[in-house]
Each structure stands twice: as structure tokens, then as C-alpha cells.
Amino acid sequence: MSDEELAKDLGLLSALTIGIGTMIGAGIFVLPGVAASTAGPIVVVSFVIGGLIAMVNALSVSELGTAMPKAGGGYYYVNRALGPLFGSIAGLGDWMGLAFASAFYSIGFGQYLTTLLPIPDILFLSDIQVGALIAGTVFVGVNYIGAKETGGVQTVIVTILLSILALFAIQGWLSFDVGTLLSDGGLTPLGYGAILPGTALIFVSFLGYAKIATVAEELKNPGRNLPIAVIGSVAIVTVVYAVLVSILLGVVPWPELSQTAPLTQATQVAFPGGLTGVAVTVVTLGALLATASSANASILASARINFAMGRDRIVTNWLNEIHPSYATPYRSIVLTGAMIIVFIAMLGQDIEVLAKAASVLHLVVYALMNAALIVFRETDPDYDPVFTVPLYPFTPILGMVLSIGLLAFVGQRELFLSAVFIVVAFGWYFGYARNRADGQGLLGKHILDRGGDLPSPVVDAAASVAPDGTTEDMETPTTMVALSNPRTEHSLVALAAALAKHDSGQLLAVHVIQVPNQTPLAAAANQRERISEMSGQLLANARTDAEELGVPIETRTILSHEGLDEVFDAARSHDVDRLIMGHRGTRLAGSRAEGTLDELMHNLPCDVLVLDERGFNPSEILLPTAGGHSSDLSAEVARALQQTVDARVSILHVTDNPPTGQNFIEGWATDHGLDEAELLVETGDVETAIGRAATDRTLVIVGATERGLLSRIIGGSLTLSVLDDLETTVLLAERPHDRSLLERLLG
Template sequence: MSNADEELAKDLGPLAALTIGVGTMIGAGIFVLPGEAAAEAGPAVALSFIAGGVISMFTAMSASELGTAMPKAGGSYYYVNHALGPLFGSIAGMGNWMGLAFASAFYTIGFGDYLATFVPLPSFEIAALVVTQSQVGALLAGGTFVAVNYVGAKETGRLQNAIVLMLVAILTVFSILGFLQADLSTLQPFFPDETGGAAGILPGTALVFVSFLGFAKITTVAEEIKNPGRNLPLAVIGSVAIVTTMYAIIMVMLMGVVNWDLLGPANTDTPVLDVAEIAFGAFGFGAVGVAILTFAGLLATASSANASILASSRINFAMGRDKLMSPWLNDIHDRFATPYRSIAVTGGFILAFILIGDIKVLAKAGSVLHLIVYGLLNVALIVMRQADTPEYEPEFTVPLYPIVPILGAVTSFGLIAFMKPIEIGLAVGFVVFGFIWYVLYARTRTAKQGILSEYVLSRRDRMPDPAVSAAQTVKPDGGEYTVMVPLANPEHETDLITLASAIAKARGGTVEAVHIETVPDQTSLQYGAEHLEEIDAGSQELLDQAREDAETFGVEIETSTIVSHESFEEIFDAARDHRADLVVMGWGEDSHGSPGRAESTLDDVTQDPPCDFLVLRDRGFYPGHILLPTAGGPDSELSAEIAKLLWAEYDSDVTVLHVGDDQSEAETFVRSWAEGHDLADAELIGTTGDVETAIEDAARGCSMVILGATERGLLERLVSGSVVMDVVDDVACSVLLAEKARDRSLWERLFG
């Protein structure tokens, strides 16, 4: 049981979000890869970086649109899971998570290499495992970065800001001094025969693409970014543009100072430091320049490791929230508002990978996994656009749709062909593992289907048979039945929770009690959340009581408070967000604006209920004798289901009533309907006359009436009123209105 369903704190400003991307990308491309990249593509390596930036830009724009529509922790994993379903979500989540964890270990080992040049560190053996000085430094750095992330995103953002700003300043000075010593004639020939000419550009891009993984990390913390509609696209697209420009300029400068064939790994392990010695040495302080660039290497590897740890832990957290991982990972720290268990587990993996030592191949395999995820992300954008779901309302939209996401998918998948076979093989291994994990673990636990599968299955008659068969095959069959209870009035809390708990217990499900606290439009939601105790001191007490009531049934319950400018409308949004199967709520003072239905008048015209609804007019909850009027239809089917559950739980007496125009037909109908709904043993009444009067007469000996919401249309109900509304007001016992979730056309909504 948990009461930690709060949203992550929005602590990251635009600069912090931008530096997460820049800080991650700027490290490997400049301080680790220039020599190997020069050997691969020669002076044209600058074009390799530009090509990587262009490929990244396509995906960055797609990620920005998806991020502004769905600013959720998990980023690209969440978008793939939501759009393509939990099978692809498992593959994307596992690949992203493990890829980032390997990258984090790779960066911290790089940090350890630089640290060992400054500080004498010990080395030792554990059994047959030799722990080098670099690994000791990496373990110290990794433990520190994990601790910083554990404490909170605000501290992480501040640290990242300082690291990246200092790093950019050092590299700017280095570039200026380097160009003063550069001879651009050393770039000739631009496409040397030794590297295969211009054909070496894309293999070079495949090598350096690991340098472009940072922009997607921004989307993994989208839930923590202030004003994500504006700041997320600026950070994602801006980071790609900034880093691509820096890479191209610095690569040209490096090879203008030292000939490209002298920068390769055959001649030097530290090409950046060799160039720094020349660039700074021309002004009489070469040793100082080398020290400064060594310090910059420390900053670069630190920023890359720090940002990767931040992003990888959020993916783990998001998968736990979607039940693709253990829900144990889903807890938010009471003090720090971080997914502390997720961070701790991810940190444990990173420290273990550091001890393994040589993970360079695995880190590059991680870049293949990222390319797979980027390709799927672009496909996810196309699915969301084509499905045209009502909740998909991005504040930023991709220009030149669908050209951009198509190019993003094609170039991401296509670049994989230029990777080495061992790296592709390891990545395929992770994909297979993600598939097996979904089949053996996640499929029986998650209930989220995915927009693509829903789109295909809802159009069976218009879709190719293989597509329908595939969607049906991978469809999740798990997930607990969830009963959501919006709470407002303490006087009716016990009865609502009792009803919800009885239903959840019968279906092996859980209860989610939600208190929606409304604030005026003039009050920001952030202020309302921070001053909740001042606005409503009884909120927590109400939820605590709900928890106690549910526990008497042995039913698991989760509680949360939602601060909103809306009251009733927020119930619909919460039901969608919580993926509720049933909502049990009280009957409001104004009947919600539309007699006899769960939704308001406006909602009745614009949308269908997101799940089944039960609305209780509470006059004391005692289901000892239940009256079940029926005229057929889906709402009466839900009424029958609830009546049977209460009958089994409370050993109730049930009376089924049908009012028709002919006595014989009425008796035949009620008998046939009861048999079809496993209620043949109930008392059956078929009669004629006025429907309202018949219900009121039959209800006099009953303790509860369960009534299907009227099938009459909105316009007819507004003109002539509703029998349902009259019955609710006139009978003495409690009334439970049942409305079944279903798709209706606009004509059906208006005219029944």
C-alpha cells in the first residue's frame, strides 16, 4: 500500500534542462573520440559530426512535440510505450535504461582516468578482480553522482549548470587560441584515400553518434521541467544545435593545428592535450594549458556521467509506474521528492559495471540501442498524429510533418548498418531480452494497451488481418482492476470507500482514493500544491480515513491529492491518468449539470466517460435488499454486474423490475433478461404502468436501488427532464446510478 502518487517536483529551469543535454553530449565527442574519429574519416570528421547532428535534429523535433504533449518522467520510453504499447515500451525502456547505465559507467571511468593524473589513488585486488586507480576514482565519482541525484533534481540542475558553463568557457578559449595557430592547408586533401574518401563520413558518424545521446535525456526529466511547453523544445533542439556547432568548429581547429593522421590512436592517446600544448604554448604557458584542458576533461566526463545517472534512474522509475517493472520502484522520497529507490538500483548497476572495467564495446552497443529507440520514437509521433486522440494536444508541433519523423526513423535505423557486428549483436540481445521480459513478466501485470493497438483493434473490419492478429497477440492481459473514488465530503467517505472496496475485493483489484482540491483560476497550481495544508487542512485526514476503511476489507489502497482549477471535470482526467476501470463517486448538489448521467452537460456533448461510473446518492449504505430496474442496454448490464457483486458480498436480496406496455411481454422480458445476467434466482417483477411510480412503489421495501443511467439523449432530457432524476429525489433509500463506458456518435449523444 502506498500514498505516494504525487507528481515529481518541477525543479528544473530552462538553463538546467539545456545543460543536461549539452553536458552529456559535450564530453565524449571532444575528450574521448577525436583521435579515433580522425582515423575513421580524416579531415571530413567535422562532416561526420554534422551528419550526426542532423540525424539527431530530426528526432529532437519529434521528441519535443511528444514531450510538450506528454511531459512525463521516462521521456522517449514513455512516448514509445504510450503510442506503440508495452511490448515496444519494454524494449525501449530496457534498452534506454541499460544503455544509459553503461554510458554512465563509461563516463565515470573516463573521469577516473583524468582524476588519477591529478590525485594519487590506490589500487587493490578483491579475490581475482584487480581494481585499478582509474576504477577507484570512478567508484568515488559514481557514488558521489548517485548521492547527488538521490538528494534531488534541483541540486542536480545547479551542479550541471556550473559544470557546463565552466566547460563551455574553457573550450571557447581553447578554440580561439587554437585557430590562431591553425593552418587550414593541413585539411587537404579533405577526403583522403586512406579513409575511403567521402565514404568514410557515415562510418565516422556511426562512431561519434554516442556523442549525441544527451538531447533525449532532457525528455526523461520532462515531468520536472518548469513550463515544459516552452522550455522543453528550447532545451532539446537548442542542445543539439549548440553541441553540433561546437563539435564541427573544434574538429576543424584540432586538425588545423595538428595534421589529422598524427591525431589518430596510433600516434597519441590524448589528441586534445597535444593540441592544447601547442595552442597555449605559443603564448608561453603550454603546461598550464594542458592542465586546464585536463581539468576540462574532468568536468566533461563528470557532466556526462551526472546527466546519464539522472536520466537512467527516471526511466527505471517510469517503467515501475507503468508496471513494466516492480511497483516497489515507484515510491517518491517524502523529503527529496525523487524516485529514490530507482536511483539506488540504477546506481548499484553503474558501480557494478565500473568494477567490470572494459565496457567500451557495451557503451557503443548502448548507442545502437538509442538509435533503435530514436527510430521507434519517430514512429510513435506518427501514430499519435494519425490516431488523433483527444488528449494529444502538443504545445510544439513538428514542422513539415510527416517528412521530419519519417526522415528521423529512416536515418536512425539506417545508421545502425555502419556499426560493428559485435555492437549490433549486443544491442539485438537487449531487444530480445526486452521482448522476453514483456512476455514473461510485464504482460500479466500491465493493463496499458498502447494507442497503436487500440487504433488497430477498434477498426478490425478496415485493417489487414495480419495487423489485427499481431495487435491481439501482443495485447496485455494483466493489470489489476482499479476502482477510483473521488472524495469530497467526509460524511459520505465511509460509504463510498466501502462500496468501492467491496467491488475491488470481488475482482481482485485495488482502490485509489483521490481528493481533488480546487483552487481559484487566479491561484497557480504550484502555489496550491505547496500550501495545501493551509487551503484544506482536512485533506490528509480524509485520505487517512479512507485508507483505514479500505484496509478492513483487506483491499490495497493508494491515496493522492490533486490540485486543480476544475472540480468535476478533473475526475475525468484523473480517471484517464490512473487508468481506472471504475469510478465510484457521490451525487453532487447540482446533479453535475445533466440529470441522470455521470458527466456534465458539456462533457455529454464532447466526450464519452473514460471508464465505467457508479454515482451514489447516499442515504446510508446498506445493500440488504437491492432493487434493480432494467429496460436493457449497456448501463443495465453494469447495474447487473454490481448487483451480483453486492449479492455475493452481503448476501443481499435482489429484486429485478421491468416496466413494459404489456403485462405478458414485461414478464417474459424480465425473466429472459435475468437469466441472461445470472440473476434468475432473484425476485422477478414484470409490470405495466408509469415507470417512475412502479420504481418508487417497488423501492419502499428496499435498502438500495441500482439504476442504469438513462439512454435518452441530451436534448430530450434537457427539454422533458428525466425519470432517473425524479427517482433519485423521490425514493427514501440510497440510489446507485450505473453508466457503462462506450463509444457513441454525436447523434447518439444528442438524441439517444
Template sequence: MTDEELAKDLGPLAALTIGVGTMIGAGIFVLPGDAILQAGSLAVVSFVLGGAIALLTALSASELGTAMPKSGGAYYYVNRALGPLFGSIAGWANWMGLAFASAFYMVGFGQYISNIFGMADGYTLAGITLPSVKIVALAGAALFVMVNYIGAKETGRLQNVIVIILVIILSVFTFVGALRANPANLPESNGFGPMMTTTGLIFVSYLGFVQITSVAEEIKDPDRNLPRAVIGSVLIVTAIYALVLVVMSMAVEKGFIAELASGTDKIAVVEVARLLLGPAGAIAMLIGGLLATASSANASILASSRINFAMGRDRIVTPELNEIHNRYGTPYRAIAITGALILVFIVVAPIETLATMGSVLHLIIYGLLNLALIVMREADVPEYEPSYTVPLYPITPIVGAFVSFALIAFINPNIILLSIGFVIFASAWYLGYARTRTTESGELSEWILSRSDEMPDSAVNAANTVAPDGGQFRVMVPLANPEHEKDLISLASAIAKQRGGTVVATHIVQVPDQTSLSYAKDHVDEMDPGNRELLDSAREDAEAFDVPVETHTILSHRSFEEVFDAARDHNADLVVMGWGPHSHGRAESRVDELTQDVPCDFLVLKDRGFDPDRVLVPTAGGPDSDLSAEVALALQSQYESEIELLYVRRTDEETHEEAESFLNEWAADHDLTNATYIVDDGGDVEDAIERHARDASMLIVGATERGLLSRLLRGSLVMDVISDVDCSVLLAEKERKTSIRERLFGRR
């Protein structure tokens, strides 16, 4: 699947108004009355404090946005820096947070429409009664979802018009109010605690600036326009908030706003405008509130759908959401799903819940975004070259992360619990769904794994545990003998390259039982002087194939048995290992055969010189032969190997024609139709393999299905063949679950 791209059709003013338009609506036209009721004279401080917290994150978002102008904004930065687990948390929180906020704005929109037209309290349709405010909110949300469906250019133009009108209305309101302002009218302060609680409530007003980065992929000249839009929108809106709150608090009698907020359905900012400017002022403010809440919802729907789009592109959710509309050039499926969620939230949640859910989820994102900046800087990512850098690094992102997380503590505990539930859901979603589909690791985990010898074991294990494995085929190579290192790595790299995968070279250092592993970690060079040289050679040999490579030293009191655990820990899809004293025609040792399943596919190489020129693949069907075919196909693609398929006819059970038919069908099923087909009528499998392997440079044979007791008593076909042929032998065993009976006596 090719990556879809979005057209760059948002200019600097459109980018700025996305931020301003999102923030200005709820902050001025919905929440001031409640803020003054809760915090008193410190309501102004709450808005300024919220702006200061937002500004810290805006600085970090500007740097990240100029370095990575990608659709998805904060989600994309967190996913790239901290990895897909945190990316899933940020993505779901950002997506759901914006959907909650959009629903909140649309309910505010409904309040203004209801006030303008004097609508009834509610209406009943099909036996369901909904408040008129919510009915209007549903209709408005559907309208703006359609606007976003049509395209970003139309959205940007609409934002420009709305924000210009709002600035004019608010400028007149502020100027007239300043002439009437009297400090004696300021309400009493309700103290620090209520002020911080109010800051948490109104923080939903500061979501717009990061949403600019969500459409960074569509902004013209993002190096210049993105920082200006992000930082400028926060400064402009914070200044407007402060002026309007001061005017509202000082231009009317003490207690007037608190009475409105607590005892009536009237909108505080409209009633203040009525006192200051008469009916015309109230009408102008009603129109302004209508436009403001509409612009907030419009911009939030735009940004939230792009986050959904980015998550689909990274396979955190299904990539089918990536589909771009042929006519409009928008991710129409992402927009449709986001719109449906907004409609559901409008119906089921009260307005206070919508606002506070939007606040908490975005505070989580902002904290993670600041941490993402620190990771990108400290990991020294080569391609990370921002055109704008935050001042006073690392103080700015550290303080930004701290205050974002700390403010959550002052929000309604029930909302906090609900938000924690979202975080748990997002983590479970990644581990249960996205981890097996997404492919990109974060810079943090790559930085840890590249220094696995220096990092604490707990950090390395955690990085491996949450590492994505979807689409990234991982081939682990346990190395022991330097003489066979190059051949094993070459085989593994050839397979990994054909599968778009990664080679994981491991060296297991066996530590005596009397020696602690912690001591061995500090003296690994003394215990195994050739460790570093062996892994360095493996890295060079794998890089010659232009495949990603990881190297790991594993300290264990076990040797061969540790391979199974290492395969699980490193999420291996295939293990390529050398033939050793523990190989008995199966990947397991005799003891492990009774207690363990093969954790992934295994290839065991009896190395007599790695030469993939002419490869013989005997087959009688079955899963191990399937793996043999996959390996043969990879070698053919990498080395243009000549493949010969051998089937030994069971003389008493089938005719030559039936044997040929089986081999033809098997080859077609495994994409090996260009191989040479050989049907041997001798009936003796061991003799046939030995004869046809004389001219082969490599033999790939499936592991025997005979059980442990059978092999101990009567020997093994595989063991006999390996002893009789002169070429290298590659034993293939597919991952499987086997019962104890099957382990002892084999399969029927």
C-alpha cells in the same frame, strides 16, 4: 496491488533541460577531440548527422509521448506496441544503455576534477588500485544517485541552473572563437567511412531527448510541453554542437587538436579555450565541463531509474521495484539498483566502452521506437489519440528506424557483439522469467490474432508463442456442436471472469487426409459452412460476461487429438469441452492416454442443461477434487450457487467423526466453508453420488484415478455415475505428469 503514481512536478523548462543537460555534456566537453582526430574536417558533419538521426526519432517520440505520457518513455511505447518480448529488449537496452552512459559521463566528470586539482594517476585502497579519475567518478555517481533519491523536483531545479550556466560559457567561447576563426585551419577530411564511425561514437551525445519521455508522467501539461522539450532539445543541442565544433576546428592551428587527442591527457576543449581566452577561459571551460558532465549523469540517472520503475510496473522485472518512498515520492528501490549498476560499470569498463555501449543500445531502442509508432498507427488503436503527429508519415518513422539500425554497423564490432548479447539476454529473460508474470499483450500481437484467419500461420504461431500468460488466466473452449456452444461458453466465461482471464473459443475443422491444409484454409467456408456463425455466437456469449475473448479456427487432419496441441499453442490454463465419443472418464482418448500428459486443467461437460443453481461436489481429496473445488467456488461467486460437499465414509477404515473432520478441513482449505457438508455412511460411492445428485442441478466430479486397462476390464465409476444421474455432469481433471505404468494400471 494498486498502481503507484508519480507526482507531476516537472515544468516545461525542467523538461527541456533534462534533454539538453543530458546531451550537452559528453558532446562538447569530452568527445570533440576524438571526433576531430578520427573524422578530420567531417567531425562537424558527424555531429550534424547524429542530430538529424536523433531528430527523426524525436518526432516519433513526441507523438508517442503525447498519446501515452507514461513513466518509462521509449520502453513503454515499444512494450505497448510491439509486445513484452520487444518491451523486454527495449527495457533492458534502455536501462543498461543509460547506466553505461551515466557511467561514461561520470568518468568524464572525473577527468575534469583530476585536471582542476592535478590529482595523482591513481590511489590504492585495501590492496586495490584505481585511477583517480574513476575514484572521483564513483564519488560523483553516489552523490547524484542521492540527489535523484530525494525527488524529481530537486533534480529539475538543479538541471535548470546547470544548463543556464553552460549556455553562458559556451556562448562566450563560441563568440570569441568565431572572431579568431580561419577556414585554412580546418583539418583534412578522413573520408566517409571514418565520418560514419565517428557518428556512431558520438551518438551517445544524443540520448537526452528520449529521456524526457521517460519522465513524461511527471511533466505538467505533457500535450504541449513534451513535444517542445523533445524536439527543442535536439535542435538546440545540434546547433550548439555544430558551432562549437566549427570554432574548435577553425580557431587553432591545423593539427593542434589531433595532437592533443592522440598524445596527451589534456582535454581538447579546455586547451582551445586557454588559447582563445587565456587562463580565465580554461578555468571557465573546466567549470563548464564539470557542470556539463555532472548534468548529463544527473539526468541519465533520473531517466534510467524511471525505466526500471516502469519495467517493474509491467512485471518485466519484479514489481517490488514499484515501491514509492513515503516522504520523497520517488521509486527509491529502482534508483538504488540503477545507482549500483553505474558504480559497477565505472569500475570495470574503459571510457570508450562505456560511450559506445550507450550508443549501440540506444540505437536499437530508437529503431524499435520508430517501429512502435508505425504499429500504433496501422493497428488503429482506439485510445491512441496523440495531440502531436509526425510530419510525412509513414516516411519519417520508416527512415528513422532504418538509419538507427544502419548506424550500428559502423561501431566497434566487439561492442556490437556485446550488445547482441544483451539483446539475447533480454529475450531469454522474457521467455524464462517475465512471460509467466507479465499480463499485457502488445498491439501488434493482438492485431495479428484478431485476424488469425487472414494472417500466415507462422505469424499467428509466433504471436501465440511469445504471448504473455502471467496473471492472465486463459480458458480454451473447443466448440463442435452449436447446440452446446452457449452452455460451454457460459461456463468458461464464468470461470474466466472470476479469475480475471480470457476466453479462447476454438473450432477445429477436420480436413480429410487427402486434402491439403493450405487448400482447406482457402475454402474453409465450403468445408464447414457453420464455422463463422459458431465462433460469432461464442464471441457474443462471452462478451455478455464482459470478459476478453479470442476466436480461432483450427484446420487439422485430426479432430479430438488436436485439442491437446491447441491447448499448448494457445497457452491455455484450462480447457472446457463437451462430452464426446472419445471421453472415457478422462480428458484423453484411449490412444492419447498411452502417449500424452494432460497439458493443462480440463473440464468435460456432459450437458443436460447448464444450471449452476445447486452444485454437488463429491470429494475424497486429491488434485482432481482440488480442481472441482476451484470450479465450484467460481460458480458460487458468479451465480451465488448453493454448494454441497459430499464425502463417502470408508466404513472399514474410519469413523463418522473422522470423516466429518476430513470434510471440514478440506472445505476450509478450499474456501468452501459456507457450503453444505454431507458425510454419507453407506460406503458405496456410486450409490451415494447418485442419491445425493437427485436434487442437484450440476455434479462436479474428479476424473477417475483408475488406469486404462482397469477401466477397459472392469468399467469406470465416473462412466457409471454419468449414466445414472439426470443432471449435467462436469468432469474435472488436473494437469499432471503420469508414467506409462500409471496410465495402464492407475495410481496406487
């Protein structure tokens, strides 16, 4: 079964509401009473400090997310920068942290549910825990069968919640009493030293913004929308928390504020008698909606993290098996759900433990993410974020210090839990993941590459934790094949497999199913049986062909409103080395693989090879060259086919000066490792010479022209004018390179 992907369809508003909706549930509806009992009225400052710490981390999340909009969020960044050991800690920490957070949200749901319905105690479980278990089971079941909060639904939920909270804020402000706020000891009855323990407790209220990064692959224009959504959601929620918690404490004295349903209690006090019942019901329903939304979003995010870890072999990909009917990673969801149920049953009578455990694990991940940002900046020349944190490196260093420093205030039980978790994560890596993970982190590679310049203990430590067989860079070259037609599938895969085998690489076969703009992608995804039948056989044939040729292959089906553009986006997102696609269905601009507008606005994502539909027989190759930029790629392809399938290569150069042409072609062949090729020097018309030389050949490989768009529109194109008339199969090769707009227009 091939993996399926959705194109980028989440807009800025949807991303913003994902963060706000996840955070707003805990901070207002669940924690104010518990937090006030810990810190007193000064707990408002605890919320503000929590927001500031979250904001510093949000800046780093935004930079990493715009550089690498990948599923998995924090795990992906840490694993790539620091290596699979720290990737194991980050991935398992994020996963367990989300399970604790989901249990916490479920308890919050149970607290408000018991104010509406009588729920009995069962055995050692309180009525709140029973309600939470019911809720948690429902949330897991909803994710199991595949219903999820889309961006549109989340926007509606957040709009409803903010409307309810705005009404409460208005009426609560009318009932606000400074005397109530300052009663029982003033602002700091428990001392200023209670502020940071309060922050450690309520930090779980700020975890939602990081979930935006886990859906970064689905964001439209992530370079712009992701930082706005991440930073904006933290800023909005911090203000909302500060205002509403202040109002709560000015309506109900802090020692009396309910630790189970604080907003319901404050609503009963703030609203006049005739409206009390309606207001309480509305607020309670809002609390149920908020906590349900937060729990569901956390379970959904955990499945994405498991997918990313399975892809990197940190955990078994068995967890990511897709349900045949519901098309969900049901095993991952069931395992996460089982942990949530256990946490509710064993720890649900002390909500502080759940809140702090979730905070601790996420704080560890945030510290590692800040470290990852520094590693990317210092070691990766290809790291190119659209958004960059201000005051680098001060900002990520501050993020690490604040995240680790806050751990000192969470309490001994939670610190013990975090220590046990880190030990377990270390054990998991050395006992399972190390023998399976196939990628070295940038930090480890940087240390090992400079072993002679660094202290030997540092080098020895990096080597001792490196994945087996990856003390050097073992990144596998990837050739992507864009498939659309069963008639051309075998030829494209055969070409791709020959090149991948030469590079000791792997294949990625992608089938882009273009959906009309009038049809929402989510609606198209619901037609899963038809899509699977349409795409499954095509990709199954590709897998069979690749396996027969001895080349590893992965497959993807992508739903998109675009065609060629989505192929290029997929090549970029999967970081492939070359892209192979068929001639029919591509919008060739002159003799280039880009469309006309693409050529003006963008560069190709990688090396691109376009094969026509006349089959693939590389036994006799003609390689015309005039020494252009993309002719280097043509030579690489010809050399690879020569070495893997014993192709006979003939190089053709057309010139008005044969002696000079002979010197050129001999030097060019030597420079490109084609000394055994037959060399042909012709005079006269280029198109005629190519047509004549191609007569006895089975494949013509041509590098894309360097001529600009307007010059080719006016003067025609060599590639289209002569090669379309050949009976020989044509392979167009183009290597990306930077060109100014003037060069693109005029050549």
C-alpha cells in the same frame, strides 16, 4: 503502502532544458577530442548527421509521447505495441544504456576534475577513473536520498552552461583560424568514410531528448509542450554542437585536441594571458556541472523505467520498494549505481566503449519505438496522438533504417556487447517475465485475431512468444474509486468491489490531496510524513475492504492544485473503465458529474458513478428510466448488483400513456438483461412518482439528464430537486458521449 504521484507541473521551458541539459554535457565537454581523432575535422558533419538521425527519431518520440504521456517513455510504447518480449528488450536496453551513459558522464566528470585537483592512481584505476568513481558514488547517493533536479534547477543549470559556451564561442571565434582547421590533411585527412564511424561514436551526445518522454506524465499540456521540447532540444543542441566543434577545431589542430578536457585546452589558447586562468576555471566548473547534470538525469530516468517495468511485471516490483525515510526507489537506484561503478572500473580507460555501448542500446530502442508507432497507427482504433509525424509511414520507417544502419559503424566490440545483451534479454523474458507479464501487445493480438488470414508460421511465432495465458486479449477492467472522506470510504469501495467482481476486474483507489495554489507541489511532497499519515490510513482501509471482498486493488496518492479535475485526469491517465466518487466534494452541474466549465469544454474520461453519503445498501434498488443515454449505464450497474449481491431491482417509468409505457418498460428491461426486475409504470409528476416509489427502496440509481447546461440552470434539475430530498441513497450514473457546444448549452 500506496504509490504516490505528482500532478502535471513541468512546463515547456523545464522540459526543454531537461533535454538540452542532458545532451550538452557529452557533445561539447567530453567527446570532441576523441571524435576528431576518429574522423578528423569532418567530424563536424558527423555531429550534424547525428542530429538529423536524432531528429527523425524525435518526431516519432513526440507522436508517441502525445498519444501516451506515460512514465517509462520508450519502454512503455514498445511494450504496449509489440508485447512484453520486445518490451523486455526495450526496457532492459534503455536501463543498461542509461547505466553506460551515466558511467560515460562520470568519466567525463573525472577528466575535468583531474585538471583542478591532484587525484592519485589506485591499483589498476587511473586518476580519471578514481575521480569518476567518486562522482558516480555521489550521484547515486544524491538520487538515493531523494534530491533531484527539478525543472527550475535544470533551467538554471542550462542557462549557466549556455552562457559559458556563448562566451567561449565569442572569444573562440576571434581566435578562429581556417589554417588551423585545415592543417594536417585538410577537412578529410582520414577520408569521407570516417564520417559515419564518427557519428556512431558521438551519437551518445543526442540521447537526452528521449528523457523528456520519461517525465511526460508530469508535463503540463503534453500534447503541445512535449513535441516542442523534444524537437526543439534536438534542433538547438545540433546547432550548438556544429558551431562549437567547428570553433574548437579552428583554435586547436585536430591531432592535438585533448581527448580528456578539450574545452579547457581550447580556452587556454583562445583567451588572452590575463584572463586565461579565470576562463579555464569557469569552463572547467561548467564542464563539471554539465557532466554531473547529465549523469544525475540518467540515473533519475533509469528509476522511472524500472518503475514502469515493475508495474508490467517485466522485472520484479521488489526493485521499486520505496525507502521509508527518503521515499525513493532505493533498491533500483542501488542496483543501477552498482552497474555504473562496475562499468567505470572495468571499461573506464576506454571512453569510446562506454559511449558506443550507450549509443548501441539506445539505437535498438529507437528502432523498436519507430516500429511501435506503425503498429499503433495500423492496429489501435483508440490511438489518438495530438502531434503526428509528417510523411507517415516514411518517417518511422526511415527512423528504423537509420537507427539500425548506424549500428554497422559502431565497431565489433560494441556490436558483440549488443548481441550479448539481446540474447540475455530474450533469456530474461522466457525465463522470468513471460510467466508474470499480464498483457499482450497490439501486434501479437492483431496477428492472433487474424490467424486464418495470415501464414501459419507468423501465427505460430506470435503464439510462441505470447505471455502465458494471454494469447487472447486479457486486459483487466479497472474501476477507480476517488476517496476523500473516511466516513464514505467503505460504501464507495463496497460498490466498486461489487462491480469489479462482476467484471472479473480490479480496483484502483485514489486519494487526491488538494494543495493550495500558493504551495508548490514539491514543497508539499516534502511534508511526506504528514501526507502519509493523512492518506495512509484511508487507503489502508480501502485495501482491507477490497481484500475482504476478494477483489485485487492498487492504491495511489496524488498531490494536486486541483480537485475534481485531477480525479478526471487520473482516470484518463490510468485508462480506467469506470470512476466512482462520493457526492460531497464533487461540483455537480445540475444532474451531471462534470463542473459547469468542464461540461462546456470536455467529455467525461469514462463511465462515472456518484454515490451520496447516506451509505450503500443495494438490497432493494429502484431504477427510474426514460431511455436516455446514461440509463444504459444505470441498467448495467443494477444488473451487476443483481448478479453479485442478489439485489432486487425495480424499474420505474413515468408516462402519460400507461399502455405505451408498459410496452416501453418491458422491452427496455429485456434489452438490458433485467427480465426478473419488478416493472412499475406510473403517471403524473415525475418527481412525485420517484419519491413515492423510493420509499421502500435502499438505493436509487439514476442516469444523468440529457438536458443542456443553460436549460438546466434556467429550469432547474430533476436530480437535484427531488433526489436530494429522498431518505434513500442515490447513485448518479453518467456515460460519456460526444456533444457539440450547442448541445451542451441548450440540450
